[in-house]
Amino acid sequence: MSGRWSYGPEGPTLGELTPEQALRHLELIFRRRPDGMLQGELPGLTPGPGTEPDETRAYVPGADDVRRMDWSATARTGEPHVRLTLADRELTTWIVLDATASMDFGTARMEKRDLAVGAAAAVAFLTERAGNRLGAQLVRQDGVQRIPPLPGQAHLLRVLQTALQRPRGAPGPMPCTLAQALTALRRAERRPGLVAVISDYLDGDWQQPLRALARRHQVLAVEVVDPRELELPAVGLLTVVDPETGRLREVPTYARGLRERYADAALAQRAEIKTAIRAAGAAHLRLRTDRDWVRDIVHYVAAQRRRAGGAA
Secondary structure (H helix, E strand, C coil), X not given: CCCCCCCCCCCCCHHHCCHHHHHHHHHHHHHCCCCCCCCCCEEEEEEEEEEEEEEEEECXXXXXXXXXXXXXXXXXXCCCEEEEEEEEECCEEEEEEECCHHHCCCCCCXXXXXXXXXXXXXXXXXXXXXXXXXXXXEEECCEXXXXXXXXXXXXXXXXXXXXXXXXXXXXXXXXXXXXHHHHHHHHHCCCCCEEEEEECCCCCCCHHHHHHHHCCCEEEEXXXXXXXXXXXXXXXXXXXXXXXXXXXXXXXXXXXXHHHHHHHXXXXXXXXXXHHHHHCCCEXXXXXXXXXXXXXXXXXXXXXXHHCXXXX
């Protein structure tokens, strides 16, 4: 598989496709997923109609369904017993997608925004099961766009189609941050579920909201990185712009000492991000714009299943 949006080595990037083409391509990639990746079924927390076995108790005539009869317990005790089950509970998956100005950057195969949408598609398609619901919080230039969770393939495709839209606001102060989006989701969604937070995590105020969210939900933090954020090329005097504020700065990349200090600072920053995500109790997946992102996701899921004792 290729890290580009088509399987050929010279295939188009997401930004070169129309939203309809990109959506179709994402669907084709993840409809071919190995069965069992990112399973979405969760056992219920209270007894009720379902499939997961729970405790056994004495049969109550007229109140219990004879189809629930536990013949092993009946034979062992000499009295009729029924087997209770745990209520089945669908999984609610939330995608918190950072689509702020800092994500409109990429020097390799794609922009960080494109890779973030790809990661969102992976989570959406790989958790799709009958009864499961998908919702989203898209952190955009003008605030957070909330898409309520609903089941069904048509809704899943609508969520991804909305994420593919690329409104470009003028650089300036952000009215809403990733931290505020996480806090709003924690307050609104009380039912435990899966939350995938996809961002470059360059906004430094997200640690505490992420920790609070992970107390109730299973959280997967997907960190999106471009190689130029890790090291500077020697290209002479480079003019850079802060996409969030529009501020310009000239960087003398011909200075070896400056490039080394930049690389050291970037490495330390990424280490801090990783430590903060782990400290919050969230799982961590780092994706890069210069790597085969589909293969990295597959390897990550396989590793998680092995740790859980499941087959890869």
